[in-house]
Amino acid sequence: MATHLDISQVSIEFPTPKGAFKALDGVNLKINKGEFVSLIGHSGCGKSTVLNIVAGLYDATEGGVLLDGKEVKGPGPERAVVFQNHSLLPWLTSYQNVELAVKQVFKKTKSKKEMHDWIMHNLDLVHMTHAADKRPDEISGGMKQRVGIARALAMEPSVLLMDEPFGALDALTRAHLQDSLMEIQKDLNNTVIMITHDVDEAVLLSDRIIMMTNGPAATIGEILDVDLPRPRDRLALANDAKYVDYRAQVLTFLYEKQRKVEPINGNAKATSSSAAKVANA
Amino acid sequence: MSDLSIHSLKEKLEQISIKSLLLPLCGIIIFIMLWQVGASRVHTSLGVFPGPAVVYEQWGNLISEHQSERVKEQRFYERQEDRIAKRQAKDPDYVGKIRSYTGKPTFFDQIFTSLYTVLAGFGLACLIAIPLGILIGLNNAVYSALNPVIQVFKPVSPLAWLPLVTMVVSATYVSDDPIFSKSFLTSMFTVTLCCMWPTLINTAVGVAAVEKDLLNVSKVLRLGWFTHVMKIVIPSAIPLMFTGLRLSLGIAWMVLIAAEMLAQNPGLGKFVWDEFQNGSSNSLGRIMVAVLMIGFIGFLLDRAMLMVQRFVSWDKTQILR
Ligand SMILES: Nc1ncnc2c1ncn2[C@@H]1O[C@H](COP(=O)(O)OP(=O)(O)OP(=O)(O)O)[C@@H](O)[C@H]1O
Numbered sequence: 064m065a066t067h068l069d070i071s072q073v074s075i076e077f078p079t080p081k082g083a084f085k086a087l088d089g090v091n092l093k094i095n096k097g098e099f100v101s102l103i104g105h106s107g108c109g110k111s112t113v114l115n116i117v118a119g120l121y122d123a124t125e126g127g128v129l130l131d132g133k134e135v136k137g138p139g140p141e142r143a144v145v146f147q148n149h150s151l152l153p154w155l156t157s158y159q160n161v162e163l164a165v166k167q168v169f170k171k172t173k174s175k176k177e178m179h180d181w182i183m184h185n186l187d188l189v190h191m192t193h194a195a196d197k198r199p200d201e202i203s204g205g206m207k208q209r210v211g212i213a214r215a216l217a218m219e220p221s222v223l224l225m226d227e228p229f230g231a232l233d234a235l236t237r238a239h240l241q242d243s244l245m246e247i248q249k250d251l252n253n254t255v256i257m258i259t260h261d262v263d264e265a266v267l268l269s270d271r272i273i274m275m276t277n278g279p280a281a282t283i284g285e286i287l288d289v290d291l292p293r294p295r296d297r298l299a300l301a302n303d304a305k306y307v308d309y310r311a312q313v314l315t316f317l318y319e320k321q322r323k324v325e326p327i328n329g330n331a332k333a334t335s336s337s338a339a340k341v342a343n344a
Numbered sequence: 345m346s347d348l349s350i351h352s353l354k355e356k357l358e359q360i361s362i363k364s365l366l367l368p369l370c371g372i373i374i375f376i377m378l379w380q381v382g383a384s385r386v387h388t389s390l391g392v393f394p395g396p397a398v399v400y401e402q403w404g405n406l407i408s409e410h411q412s413e414r415v416k417e418q419r420f421y422e423r424q425e426d427r428i429a430k431r432q433a434k435d436p437d438y439v440g441k442i443r444s445y446t447g448k449p450t451f452f453d454q455i456f457t458s459l460y461t462v463l464a465g466f467g468l469a470c471l472i473a474i475p476l477g478i479l480i481g482l483n484n485a486v487y488s489a490l491n492p493v494i495q496v497f498k499p500v501s502p503l504a505w506l507p508l509v510t511m512v513v514s515a516t517y518v519s520d521d522p523i524f525s526k527s528f529l530t531s532m533f534t535v536t537l538c539c540m541w542p543t544l545i546n547t548a549v550g551v552a553a554v555e556k557d558l559l560n561v562s563k564v565l566r567l568g569w570f571t572h573v574m575k576i577v578i579p580s581a582i583p584l585m586f587t588g589l590r591l592s593l594g595i596a597w598m599v600l601i602a603a604e605m606l607a608q609n610p611g612l613g614k615f616v617w618d619e620f621q622n623g624s625s626n627s628l629g630r631i632m633v634a635v636l637m638i639g640f641i642g643f644l645l646d647r648a649m650l651m652v653q654r655f656v657s658w659d660k661t662q663i664l665r
Pocket residue numbers: 077078079084086104105106107108109110111112113278
């Protein structure tokens with residue numbers, strides 16, 4: 064299959080008061096059409112930075128991103144982003160939030176009626192038609208995230224970028240949204256890059272899991288192909304040997320190979336002294 | 345409805361009325377008492393400082409003066425019409441000219457003058473400050489360029505502007521049949537110059553403080569400049585913008601009274617000054633009526649602004665005070 068999205072030799076340096084900070088170093092990744100890829104790694108390693116470079120919100124210092132062979136320059140609706148904290152405009156209703164995106168993308172190609180139907184169709188995909196006329200502060204966190212997804216889907220993006228889309232949600236809502244997302248993915252077959260902290264989420268949803276090393280100068284550590292048949296069912300998979308094995312591989316990467324030792328402020332001394340004790344024993 | 349809920353409803357109503365009526369009433373009564381006691385001890389060259397009773401009496405006088413002035417005015421016009429009608433009866437070709445009444449403006453005429461002057465000055469300030477504030481907030485270069493100018497002009501007192509504005513207006517506004525009087529323009533421009541700064545600065549800060557995530561949404565959608573400003577920038581800046589507008593309106597009202605006093609321009613400020621110059625035994629009481637009226641109108645203006653904010657703001661649950 065031809066490469067749809069090609070991230071090649073991407074490095075980025077942020078200017079800081081203490082000199083340049085190299086956050087990413089030589090990130091290479093090829094993603095096929097319709098593939099669901101998740102990025103996993105410790106906090107601060109540079110996952111969001113990768114996503115923002117693909118989105119065009121950051122410019123890579125070296126290397127670049129090709130979408131269907133064309134270099135990505137600046138942000139655009141063909142690379143829709145679902146932000147971590149929904150980022151809905153608080154003064155617009157769910158409908159209007161989606162409408163803003165639809166008007167922007169389809170103002171030349173769709174009639175008013177078609178746009179309305181398309182907005183409602185996308186709200187329906189995430190089961191949010193009942194709250195179309197509610198503003199973000201009138202709906203729950205999970206519902207906001209759904210509207211955020213509907214807004215992104217409504218742009219008919221060639222790549223859907225999601226930065227910890229369910230990070231702020233409770234476990235039940237999260238499971239529910241993961242199921243919805245798998246359903247939508249089955250129907251639309253989008254190309255998706257999703258950042259997550261949650262190992263189960265990564266294994267359950269992805270075709271491939273990209274594991275990133277710790278920063279600074281983070282890069283891709285390992286790539287895990289998840290070869291589980293779809294549709295996937297979380298209950299059935301819980302005891303599936305393959306699933307358990309994938310899960311273990313990701314955990315091993317995160318907690319053994321890329322163990323993050325970061326002193327927590329104030330406790331730094333205590334931790335290091337207790338670590339010393341352990342070493343002595 | 346059950347007994348219990350009726351009871352709790354009653355309790356709630358009582359709480360509301362205590363909080364919203366009883367307590368303010370207590371405050372006002374205590375103030376009036378202190379005023380009464382304090383005033384009787386202050387002796388000035390024009391007599392005892394006016395207490396509440398005297399002020400109330402003067403308020404009545406001002407109303408009756410206003411009414412009698414209106415009656416005089418009406419008579420004045422009736423007399424003219426009568427005369428013209430008589431002349432026309434003899435000579436059908438006669439075209440009468442009605443002269444307009446030039447009586448002394450009453451307290452209420454002055455209130456009206458002050459009100460429309462302040463609204464005109466404030467309106468002009470908004471027309472300048474809001475677009476400029478948006479521009480400054482959006483663009484760092486414009487901000488850096490204009491910031492020193494803003495910082496220097498912001499603290500200038502109305503008293504310093506007044507002579508300049510007066511001279512400029514009399515030099516540039518020359519017309520045989522002026523639509524606006526010069527005194528109106530002078531007061532208005534002084535008000536504008538003094539009150540536009542809080543709106544300008546708060547709008548700029550509000551615009552610059554739009555959440556980064558929302559800016560990213562705008563970028564991903566590739567919103568055009570106009571849509572970006574209308575859909576994202578202005579709604580997020582509205583709360584701060586209104587903070588600025590309310591400050592501006594408050595300043596506008598204070599500045600106007602001072603400017604009218606200083607420049608002898610028609611309005612409440614001139615009323616106070618005239619009474620002070622007049623120096624009769626009633627003067628202090630009448631000035632006190634004006635002081636209370638100035639305060640009350642200032643309060644009403646702020647409430648009106650708050651109502652506009654409630655109407656415009658998207659978050660109706662927000663508590664505004
Ligand atoms: N605009 C910036 N300027 C300077 N440094 C930055 C900037 N953005 C990110 N960084 C740094 O780059 C590194 C990677 O940040 P990034 O936000 O990509 O991490 P992340 O993996 O998304 O973390 P998390 O999981 O907590 O969201 C961090 O060390 C961060 O401090």
